[in-house]
Amino acid sequence: MNETVAKKLQILSDAAKYDVSCASSGSNRANRSKGIGNGVACGICHSFTDDGRCVSLFKILMTNHCIYDCAYCINRRSNDRPRATFTPQEIVDLTIGFYRRNYIEGLFLSSGVIKSPDHTMERMVSIAKKLRTEENYNGYIHLKAIPGASGMLIHEAGIWADRLSVNMEIPTEPNLKKLAPEKNYPDIISPMGQIRDSILVAKEERKKYRKAPRFAPAGQSTQLIVGASPETDRQIILLSSGLYKKQNLKRVYFSGYLPVNEYDKRLPAISRPPLVRENRLYQSDWLMRFYRFKAEEILDEDQPFLDLDVDPKLGYALRNMHLFPVDINKADYEMILRVPGIGVQSAQKIIRARKHRRLTMLHLKKLGIVMKRAKYFISTNELPASCSDWEPRRLKHKLLSEMNAKFKKTEYTQLKLFTDFKPVLPTLH
Known part of the structure; x- marks a missing residue:
């Protein structure tokens, strides 16, 4: 790897860590032509960085240049920070090189918007197409669908990628207009609907013709930023529930707002991301997806926010x-x-x-x-x-006391094991 590519890799892999919607389950792209890689339905085994981000995929931005000036984004055009752009061939070479070394098991490709949504989407599609047709790569590919890109490019992206995602980012349109004036909801919802319809059409065609092309076999997902705007948890849960029903999304991801642009007065004055709130929203999402809860059951108008003390x-x-x-x-x-x-x-x-x-x-x-x-x-x-026999407040207090006691006991046991352990230090020769 030459020095220029290594520098780009350092800049753009760091810039990609803010996008959390990068799971890889649901694809089953078999390798039948002596190619490279093999996407499987059970998904990719993930490893995690210190901040909890998934790193088993080659998670990268094509560029961190961007024509937009979104208040919450570290890559907004008004920020003075190192910028870089990969060529399509550089990303193809890095992906194949890392895959051959067993560093990664798939590609997660996102990007800032350069020149226009169509120009950016066209370059991203060319990367996926090169991997599939020139390198015969059959592993997992997740592409970001750029809001505002043409339907033809979105469709071609779904032919080559296993999963597509369109990030909503801000849960309500008025707050999106406030924090990202150059973006709009129709440009986000439209590709979601197109991807949904194309997936359904592809599934029907494959029932009739076994060799009909697949379209985004791992489905689509989106990401919502939590805490950058004043929406309640109930609004967020109702929105995610609606997306599952109307757009047939595989996953809705929640990302606690990171205060990366503290100078912007449109943003809340917080010192750390709301990780507990983010976790409670994921638990609520789990209840809707696997426990048959309706969004209206989890929170109501009288209690629009989740209790951070209990699940x-x-x-x-x-x-x-x-x-x-x-x-x-x-x-x-x-x-x-x-x-x-x-x-x-x-x-x-x-x-x-x-x-x-x-x-x-x-x-x-x-x-x-x-x-x-x-x-x-x-x-x-x-x-x-x-x-x-229990009043709800008293029962909650009792359960919390029991959980805290268990936590302290576990903490003490782990500390004792650590203090009792006497390591044998290696001898330096």
Whole structure:
């Protein structure tokens, strides 16, 4: 690697760390022609940096030059910072070189917008096309679809890439206009709809013709920035729920706002990203995707923000004590899923096990239920209803006390193991 490319790599890999929507599950691109790489449906095993970012993909910006001046973006045109641009061939060579050395298992390519959305998208598409046709690369490729690019380029991107993503960034249009005046919602929603329709058409064609071309087989995703604008958690959850239903998104990613442009008075005055809030939103997203929760159940108009002290599922139970306790031997599957301490697999095990006999607390423990939490919200033969004896605030305090005690005990054990450990230092020769 020459010095110029190495310098570009340093600048543009660092600039790419702010984009978190880079998962790689869902693709199944088999290698049948003695090419390079093999995309598999189970996804790529991820490793993480110190700040929790995924690095198993070659995560890079094509350029950090940008014609836009978004308030929240480190690469905004008014910022005085080192700039660089890769040529398409440089990214192709780096991807193949890193893949052959087993450094990466796929490519995640995003970019600032140079000259115009069409010009930027055309260069990104050419990179994916070169990898597929010239290098015979069959590994995973995730491309960013640039809002405002032509439908023809978006379609071609989906032919070569495994996943496409269009970042919404700001959850509501008025705040997007305030923080990124040069962007607009129609340019974001339009490619989402096009990608959704093209995926559906490709799936139908492959039912008739086995060799019909795939279109973004790993689906599409988006990213929302949390904390840069004053939207409530309820607004964000309702938006993500709507995107799943209307646009058939695979994932909605949440990124806590990083105060990289503190001089801009349009942005909130915070010193660190709201990571706990980001985590609670991911938990809420998990409830909608796997626990059959509706967005309206997680938060309502009276409580528009998530409780940062407890997870959303426990928060729901504490706000709806009238629905509990749940009779574990009679309740339906969806109600069992709403019990704190019971996960999806455990709920399925309960449904299967109770066909053969009535379940007791001992059975539930053997099934892996977290009884320290669940016991307040369920009833069995020998476990009477107990949540009715607790006022929600008192029960929340008790559960938090138990969790804190467990945390302190774990922390003490880890500290003791560390202090008792006497390492054997290597002898220098």
